[in-house]
Amino acid sequence: xxxxxxxxxxxxxxxxxxxxxxxxxxxxxxxxxxxxxxxxxxxxxxxxxxxxxxxxxxxxxxxxxxxxxxxxxxxxxxxxxxxxxxxxxxxxxxxxxxxxxxxxxxxxxxxx
Amino acid sequence: xxxxxxxxxxxxxxxxxxxxxxxxxxxxxxxxxxxxxxxxxxxxxxxxxxxxxxxxxxxxxxxxxxxxxxxxxxxxxxxxxxxxxxxxxxxxxxxxxxxxxxxxxxxxxxxxxxxx
Numbered sequence: 001x002x003x004x005x006x007x008x009x010x011x012x013x014x015x016x017x018x019x020x021x022x023x024x025x026x027x028x029x030x031x032x033x034x035x036x037x038x039x040x041x042x043x044x045x046x047x048x049x050x051x052x053x054x055x056x057x058x059x060x061x062x063x064x065x066x067x068x069x070x071x072x073x074x075x076x077x078x079x080x081x082x083x084x085x086x087x088x089x090x091x092x093x094x095x096x097x098x099x100x101x102x103x104x105x106x107x108x109x110x111x112x
Numbered sequence: 113x114x115x116x117x118x119x120x121x122x123x124x125x126x127x128x129x130x131x132x133x134x135x136x137x138x139x140x141x142x143x144x145x146x147x148x149x150x151x152x153x154x155x156x157x158x159x160x161x162x163x164x165x166x167x168x169x170x171x172x173x174x175x176x177x178x179x180x181x182x183x184x185x186x187x188x189x190x191x192x193x194x195x196x197x198x199x200x201x202x203x204x205x206x207x208x209x210x211x212x213x214x215x216x217x218x219x220x221x222x223x224x225x226x227x228x
Binding site: 033035041042043044045048088090099100101102103104105107 | 203221
């Protein structure tokens with residue numbers, strides 16, 4: 001069946017360092033979404049990528065969709081303590097694109 | 113507040129009791145999802161609705177779980193004869209279908225269930 005892998009599972013950085021999380025799918029995707037969940041909070045939508053090779057930026061966050069549309073990355077430049085949380089990729093289920101399936105997330109900790 | 117709201121925020125119940133959670137989605141959204149999340153895991157799909165129709169229920173879900181969305185607006189999730197393994201955060205989300213499929217999902221703040 002369809003598999004979603006997110007790596008790394010945990011990342012601990014010093015404030016000011018960069019951070020990248022990767023999401024890999026076993027199937028070609030129509031789109032991919034990224035969410036952030038703060039500790040104790042609920043997932044909050046960050047962005048949706050649709051086009052092959054697409055790159056989108058939100059301030060210090062850069063999102064990329066792979067050329068083959070099977071992987072994606074989220075890069076944070078110069079992390080801040082406000083970036084702490086778990087970052088999830090979410091993608092349409094291959095058999096039924098009406099529902100989303102989720103990676104296990106990458107938990108980011110930032111030392112001030 | 114026009115976001116997704118869930119009630120209650122916290123529920124502590126004794127094993128064997130029934131519990132019911134409510135979700136009020138964003139009013140114009142026709143898709144409503146229920147997820148379960150445990151510590152260190154991503155949201156686990158439980159079921160979803162298109163308007164009032166329940167289109168899919170996870171095979172992982174036992175018969176003790178049932179969900180309804182009677183008028184295509186709010187939804188309820190009931191767990192009968194709760195077990196300690198049911199302890200988790202239950203998340204509700206709503207969305208619309210866009211050109212490329214699902215648009216972003218808006219989540220409620222969740223109901224944290226503790227079964228003692």
